[in-house]
Amino acid sequence: MEQLYLGKLAGVNFEPAKSxxxxxxxxxxxxxxxxxxxxxxxxxxxxxxxxxxxxRVSAGxxxxxxxxxxxxxxxxxxxxxxxxxxxxxxxxxFNFFEGKVVGLRVNVVLT
Numbered sequence: 004m005e006q007l008y009l010g011k012l013a014g015v016n017f018e019p020a021k022s023x024x025x026x027x028x029x030x031x032x033x034x035x036x037x038x039x040x041x042x043x044x045x046x047x048x049x050x051x052x053x054x055x056x057x058x059r060v061s062a063g064x065x066x067x068x069x070x071x072x073x074x075x076x077x078x079x080x081x082x083x084x085x086x087x088x089x090x091x092x093x094x095x096x097f098n099f100f101e102g103k104v105v106g107l108r109v110n111v112v113l114t
Contacts, residue, residue, distance in 0.1 A: 004091075004112040004113060004114060005085075005112060005113040006110065006111070006112050006113075007078070007081050007082050007085055007090060007111045007112060007113055008074060008075075008078040008081070008082060008109070008110070008111040009095065009108075009109075009110045009111070010075065010078075010108060010109070011075075011098075011106050011107070011108050012060055012071065012072030012073060012074070012075075012106065012107050012108075012109060013072060013073045013074070013075045013076070014072045014073040015071065015072045015105065015106050015107060016105075019069075019070055020070055020071050020072045020073075023062075023069035023070055023071050024062075024069075024071045024072070024104050024106075024107060025103060025104050026069060027062045027064070027069055027071060027104075028097060028104045030064050030065075031064060039064050039065050040064070041062070041063070041064050041094065042062070042063040042064070042068070043060060043061070043062055043063075043092040043093060043094060043109060044060070044061045044062075044063060044068060044092075045058050045059070045060060045061075045074070045082070045087045045090065045092055045111070046058065046059045046061065046087070047059075047083060047087055054076055054079065056076070056079040056080055056083055057073060057076075057079065058073060058074040058079050058082060058083070058087070059073060060072045060073060060074060060092070060107075060109065062094075062107075071107060072107060074111070078111075082111060085113050089113055089114055090111050090112065090113055090114060091111075091112055091114045092109050092110065092111045092112075093109065093110050093112075094107065094108075094109060094110075095108040095109060095110050096108050
C-alpha cells in the first residue's frame, strides 16, 4: 500500500475540532467502547473558502462521527488525485498536554 500522508492533522486548535477531539478520546476510553471499532473518514470539502482541495477528517466510534481536523494543505492534492474512496486512514497516535488531547497523527494509504 502506498503511503499518501503520515502526520499531524491541521486545525485541531479551532472549534469544533478542538472539543470534538477531546470527546472522541473520552468515547474511546469509556468502558462500553473498549471493543468498539474506531473509524476515520475523509471528506473533500469543496465549499471550504480557504482551500478548494480541503480534506476534512472525522473520527467515529459506534457509527457517530465528529469532525476532528483537516489534512494539511500540502498533502490534499495527492490524496484527491488518488481518490478519497481509494484510501484507508488509521490513527497513529494522539498527542496529550496536561491530560488533554491536543493533536492527532494519522496515516493515509492508497488501498
